[in-house]
Amino acid sequence: MGKKLISHLTFFDFATGITIGALAAAMSIRLGVPVIHAATALIVWTVLTILVDLTILKSVPVRKIIDGEPTIIIQNGKLLERNMARNRYNIDDLMQQLRERNIFDPSQVEFAVLEPNGELSVLPKTQHQPLTPSRINLATPYQGMVSALIKDGRVLDQNLGQNHLTREWLFTELKRRGVPDISGVLYAALDTNGHLFIDLKSENELDYVQEVED
Numbered sequence: 001m002g003k004k005l006i007s008h009l010t011f012f013d014f015a016t017g018i019t020i021g022a023l024a025a026a027m028s029i030r031l032g033v034p035v036i037h038a039a040t041a042l043i044v045w046t047v048l049t050i051l052v053d054l055t056i057l058k059s060v061p062v063r064k065i066i067d068g069e070p071t072i073i074i075q076n077g078k079l080l081e082r083n084m085a086r087n088r089y090n091i092d093d094l095m096q097q098l099r100e101r102n103i104f105d106p107s108q109v110e111f112a113v114l115e116p117n118g119e120l121s122v123l124p125k126t127q128h129q130p131l132t133p134s135r136i137n138l139a140t141p142y143q144g145m146v147s148a149l150i151k152d153g154r155v156l157d158q159n160l161g162q163n164h165l166t167r168e169w170l171f172t173e174l175k176r177r178g179v180p181d182i183s184g185v186l187y188a189a190l191d192t193n194g195h196l197f198i199d200l201k202s203e204n205e206l207d208y209v210q211e212v213e214d
Contacts, residue, residue: 012066016049068116077107077125087114098122143192150188153201163190174198 023045027038056063071083073094084090094112097120103109108128113121133140147159149170160170171182173196179185186201 012052016045019045020049070116070121071114072111073114073120074106074109074112074122076111077109079106083114089114094120103128141193146189146191146197148187148189149196150182150185150198152187153183153185155182165190 020042023038023042027035027042052066056066071087073080073083073087073089079091079094084094094106098104098106098109098112101120101122103122103124106112108124109122110125111123115121129135147163148156149159149163149165150156155167155170157167160166170188174180174182174185174188177198179198179200184201185198187197187199189197191197
């Protein structure tokens with residue numbers, strides 16, 4: 001079934017998991033059933049599942065049949081009742097999912113799409129979208145992912161090397177913060193601006209942030 005979250009499983013994925021689990025359970029507790037029969041059924045179903053998954057990857061029509069396809073529920077602030085009925089999707093479900101996205105008025109929605117996994121993708125109307133730097137042509141500095149240097153008291157030497165840093169530098173920074181023992185550090189990370197974040201295991205300690213000096 002690939003790397004899917006439980007909430008993203010389709011009906012076919014769900015049925016596959018239950019079937020394989022039932023076959024495996026039958027092999028364990030039904031002593032009267034020959035092992036070869038149960039094992040054959042398990043292998044056949046597993047191979048069938050793999051073949052169906054490969055077919056889904058290659059064929060769009062098959063993918064639509066098994067996984068389903070997105071359905072527009074709101075268009076230009078108007079609820080599309082026929083699409084809702086076709087998906088057995090009621091107004092209470094819609095309003096709940098809109099509220100989860102901080103939208104309490106359907107008229108503020110340009111498009112709302114019900115995904116095959118049951119999630120609702122929402123595009124608010126332009127006048128109701130949050131203000132972002134790009135909308136006012138404001139330049140912002142680059143902000144990438146932080147690089148973890150310590151996890152649960154253990155130094156991540158590979159990440160240190162990728163940032164051209166050494167253990168000696170790290171231990172020096174810890175001592176400057178009053179952290180004598182690395183085993184007391186729950187998490188430490190370096191961001192792209194050179195700021196070092198340290199979180200200690202003790203809940204009554206403060207977090208530390210310091211800029212790396214050249």
